[in-house]
Amino acid sequence: MSDKLRNLCEMDFSDYLIAYRSKYRIKAHILFWLAVVLLSVTTNYFGDKNYSIIQALVYAITLLISQLLSAYFLAYFIFPRFWDQRKYFSSILLWLLGVYLLSVFSRILVVYGAEPIIFRLTGDVPVDETEPIAVIFTDLYKLFKVYFYFTLSIPFVFLAFKFFKAQHELYEKNLVLENQKIISELELLKAQLNPHFLFNTLNNIYSLSLYNSPQTSDAIGRLSGILDYLLFQSKRRFVPVSHEWKIVVDYCELERLRYDQDLKLEMTCEVETDTDIIPLILVSLVENAFKHGAGSETDSPWIKISLKSTTECIGFEVTNTYVEHVAPIEKQQGLGLQNIQRQLSLTYGGKQTLNFNRENGIFSVALKINRS
Structure with a gap:
């Protein structure tokens, strides 16, 4: 990989935007002013005065x-003082003074620059004498009737472009910062969840090894898949829902070995479209069911898990028994459903619903994620 490509790959998105705009900024300004010249030439050539191209x-x-001069004075001196520094009175005074001086300057350029050149090129003789500079300074009527417009019309268009460009850049910057904040929070939440999930799974393997169970090797194989998922795939922002479901199955099989015949477990899966989903969400919901259902003091614990993924949405539901006198899990602090709700909110905004229902010793969680 070349150094240029490597630097591009390692560059932060916000840095890339800055570098991109810096590279093309001068070209954009040149194109803008060339367009202004072209518009002015076209207007004068086809106007009432019948100017030649020259x-x-x-x-x-x-x-x-x-x-x-007017555009850059307005955009880079007056506007920052008025908008950013909130120096309204001084900004208006400086703006009026600048308009007056630039109008005078424009008139001087025309009288002592443009007109002599044109007369020399065309061979025409000036009808009127050249205005003295003192007269130009004091002829306010002509200055503000003619040159005020020329001095401010195009610069205001330039300022409008700069203002909307600045607003767009601010929006993009805030969007990048918000995305970075969301990613950071998601990584923090995953870091809180992964050790908790791994600790429970290792406990399951340890319980099997104490009895020299022949199923230990199968459990280790499933744990290997879970660890691979935790260490690598869960680092991605999204994974296929089928991958998440496989980890759910592996985790449930480990738990089934742990509880043996004491737990009734039903699992159904229907994947029409292998939609992407943020990792560990489904696994976390199942883990909560085992922790507060199968692992509680229920006489005949059971857990039902169902997944359906279509082109429109992902639907996932977990129903389990629980003990009435145990605090409802949706109100417990720390890890669990509160963590899951936060991850869903950060990623999907309002496209998801996560509903809880607790009644007659049965607790259910229903997750729905709309694709649009």
Whole structure:
């Protein structure tokens, strides 16, 4: 891999946006001002004064100088003082003074720059004498009637582009930061969940080994698959729901070995579309069922697990027995369903529902994730 490609791969998304915009910023500015010159030349050439191409180009370039100064003065000096620093009064005064001086400057450029060049090119003789600079400074009517418009029209368009660009960049920056925050929180929640899940699974293997059960090797194989999932696949943001279901089956088989005939377990799966899902969510719901159902003081514990994945949604339901006098698990603190709800909320927003029902010694959890 080349150093350039390696640096690109290691670059943060927000840094990439900054680098991309910095690279094309000058080109974008040049294109904008070329478009302004083209518009000015076209307007003067086809206008009432019947300028030639050369005359129209000279006037366009002459006015462009003051428009450039006005645009960057407004965008990079006045606007930051007014918008960011909240210096409203001084900003307005500086803006009015700047408009006046730039209008004077535009008139001077036309009188002492553009018109002599045009007369020299065309051979025409000036009808009026050249205005003295003192007159240009004091002729407010002509300044604000003609040059005020030229000084501010294009710069205001430039400022509008800059404002909307800044708002869009701020939105993108906030979006990147929000995504980074969500990913960080998800990783933190996974880090809290994984050791808890792994600890329970190792306890199951340990219980089997105490009795030299021939099923220990099968359990170790299932644990190997679970560890691979925990260490590698669960690091991804999304995994196929079929992969998650396989881990659910492996975990349930380990638990079935632990409880032997004391636990009745029913599992059904119907996957029409192998939709992606955030890892460990289904496993966590099943783990809670075993912890608070099969692992409680219930006389005849049972757990029912069902999964259905279609093109429209993922539906997952876990129903289990529980002991009435034990605190409801949806109200318990720490790990468990509160953790799961947080992960779902961070990832899916309002596209998911997670409902609990507790009645007559039966607790059920129903998860639905809509694809759109």
